Amino acid sequence: MNPTNSMWITNAWYIAAWAKDVTGGEIFARTILDQPIIFYRTADGSVTALEDRCCHRHAPLSKGRLEGDEVRCMYHGFKFASDGRCTHVPGEDRVPKKYGVRRYPVIEKQNLIWIWMGEDRLADPDLIVDWPFLDDPAWPYKGGYLHYQASYRLGVDNFLDFSHLPYVHEKTLGTSAYADSRPQLEPTDFGIRIVNTAFDEPLAPIFRPFASFPGNIDRWSNYDFHIRGNVLLGDFGSAPVGEGGHLGERKNAMQFRHLSCMTPETETTSHYHFAQTRNFGLDDEALDDQVLAATVAAFLEDQDIIEAQQRIISLDPDRPMLPAGIDKALLHIRRETDRIIEMEQGARAEAAE
Amino acid sequence: MNPTNSMWITNAWYIAAWAKDVTGGEIFARTILDQPIIFYRTADGSVTALEDRCCHRHAPLSKGRLEGDEVRCMYHGFKFASDGRCTHVPGEDRVPKKYGVRRYPVIEKQNLIWIWMGEDRLADPDLIVDWPFLDDPAWPYKGGYLHYQASYRLGVDNFLDFSHLPYVHEKTLGTSAYADSRPQLEPTDFGIRIVNTAFDEPLAPIFRPFASFPGNIDRWSNYDFHIRGNVLLGDFGSAPVGEGGHLGERKNAMQFRHLSCMTPETETTSHYHFAQTRNFGLDDEALDDQVLAATVAAFLEDQDIIEAQQRIISLDPDRPMLPAGIDKALLHIRRETDRIIEMEQGARAEAAE
């Protein structure tokens, strides 16, 4: 097993792709947790995920050919079923059992393809977060993707940190009130819940094209971060001052639901999937594009500073950082992540004995 | 000595270049077995091969200047004869014996330049394979070259393997009959002989522009692979069904002679020289180009899958492959190659004591 597996949690459902990335009749290839993987749809429309490495001579199956529900390696013609079993070896009458490629548990749910990178027996579909906003016509959106030249850890740090908003997103998401805000943190069994509210302040610049309020607004941000899978689920928005938007009274509110997920590709690169759904302009497709574009614009600001941060860290990876009070959420999650990684390593070491 | 030398056989004649690559009055530079080397012609037309590294301050001689049969380093003016001796050191009246660069045994034969990378005392010119088709007007061709981003081992595997033809070369060399064919293998003192015949089948697509047979053909492929130098020599072709083409009756046959050689450049890059000679269209120069182009087109199909295979292997180089029956020839050659490399290492270790 690749030793770099120790850098991340493997027993987790990770977002591998948007459902639309895997179209019928074509192979979609992506590296996840240092493992090269192919994705394709079988005749029943369901998604298969197989190791992108023929067991025979390690040619990539992503250069292969789909034949019905099977995939054929186009180097020497070995064929594999969607469960990874080898079904044909040219020149052999029957296929010895030793042949085959790893098949990864994979589930399509709410427009996303989730993959399980750890032990098969633990791959319980109920562990996938349920987030109905991704396939509810009342919450339109277009799914986003960015490829990061940085560790998923730096991306996750960023998810858990409101204090960067007024600096990184000065002209987009940030309002100066964020700088000193102390969100409420509540450790949970899945990770952490973060609640941030602000009262009687101007609407953030990024939202101004989408809503006009008579004056200042109250805003709320309720975020749940799930350690396994690095998934952030958010409920945030703005409402006229005093209407109780943060308490759930949302009559005149501009509401968003947000998903962000950082899936490790390699030690220093990541896949970032995100969605910004909304409760207004339901049938306005142009608005889907505008909200996506505004979100991407803000997230490119994150990517720029995070990739720069990665470059500085790579110069001297062992130098300690100096945490501050604003880091409570990320420190909690880093500790918990490390604890789970250590547990997994311990279990693997025990199993290897 | 560079430790990577252990990855390949050094006591072997390798093809360094086509004769035409080294023109009079110019320095031709190429890295072979991790050694930077320059080639040039002396006044008598013969080829010299010297280490591309001045003994003084390690400047490359490939940035130097030819002065008659000698080469001058254009950093500080050290001059070297074609046997590697240093003949001039600026500022010194006489040249101490310690100065000099390594001179490699090199032989031009049948339009190829062969180099010996191991111990000088073993460099017997008679060990170079004799293959008269390369300078026989009855067998015209144009020499080919491809640079591979892959280990020579993956290229050699490919030489020894007919089973990839219907997959990699589906539209060029392949015919489906290859998939299950079991060539005759005969281990020899130089490596292995592979004989493959097929009867009453259609002509492969790649050859259709060059010949018209009344119907199906019989075809033969007789290949000799030489471990030292990674040289494949082939006699193959097609003849009308039942005429005994594979038995040497070649009255109406379309015949080719083929040379392929994989010379290691570095651990994961290689020089691939090849020639496809033929017994027809002797004075048709345009045909030389057409046959070369068709061969290159097929070989780019190999290169594409082999370089992809190398990338997958590099992700996890220690993961074992699972051999199959079709791998008999390549497994034999891998074992023999490893055995010779181990012997060479043992001899070097003993000599170092």
Next chain:
Amino acid sequence: MNPTNSMWITNAWYIAAWAKDVTGGEIFARTILDQPIIFYRTADGSVTALEDRCCHRHAPLSKGRLEGDEVRCMYHGFKFASDGRCTHVPGEDRVPKKYGVRRYPVIEKQNLIWIWMGEDRLADPDLIVDWPFLDDPAWPYKGGYLHYQASYRLGVDNFLDFSHLPYVHEKTLGTSAYADSRPQLEPTDFGIRIVNTAFDEPLAPIFRPFASFPGNIDRWSNYDFHIRGNVLLGDFGSAPVGEGGHLGERKNAMQFRHLSCMTPETETTSHYHFAQTRNFGLDDEALDDQVLAATVAAFLEDQDIIEAQQRIISLDPDRPMLPAGIDKALLHIRRETDRIIEMEQGARAEAAE
């Protein structure tokens, strides 16, 4: 501390930049001795040099914002004074003492910015070489800079070596007389003094556009190389034969003063600053450009061979070079440099105990 620090002397003033590179209101970033550093000017015009790595989450301050004399990290808003102290942490009432970034002693002098990379307490400004020609209107010039893909050591070797002139600079600086010339060498407390004279020879090609002498010339080159900082200071020129130019009689002489400095960036890359001042054409700005262009043209010849040399060395870094008589100066300096590096390492090891 980064272990690569052992590759160079740290207790030295190095040239970090030309004064003009650091303009008011902007951050100038450069890596020196493997340390990422920012430079900026405070309101009084003086230059500050700070670690380009926020102590908090290691984001680069070069992506930050100048606020008066301070710089704010634009990831989370930590602010730093020009002495490296952290003056603001968002969300904290007071700033704990542990926060801060390294501040490097830096001095602007004679149009250059000098930085001290070692122990602060040893950073004595009087150790900076005094070279008045850089801010004397009687000696006009334009400052030059080249980025080298090579170790500073190969650049310094080149400074100390006249024997490459007729080869590398055949058509620019070189005249054949240099090949066998044996300059006078005088080891000094700062490094080495090199004196080279030649009599009754043609003017070097590079200087012909700038001067016309009735016939041959005598030329002198007096160079002082300072080990700490890798600074070469030169006084060289040409005068009519027999007028005693080399003795200081400079009535009709074409005189230059030259500065060259090789500042390590990383193990295999360097910053090369240089200046070629002259005593003629004082008010001719076009001449400034012409002399700079001629100098750069010659120095690109050095860069080409030195970067090629680095590539060959990198193939086999432990292979020994074979020194010659012409290497006396560079061998002396290499030995002295190694001796100082070892002393520094010893002192660091002792301090760490």
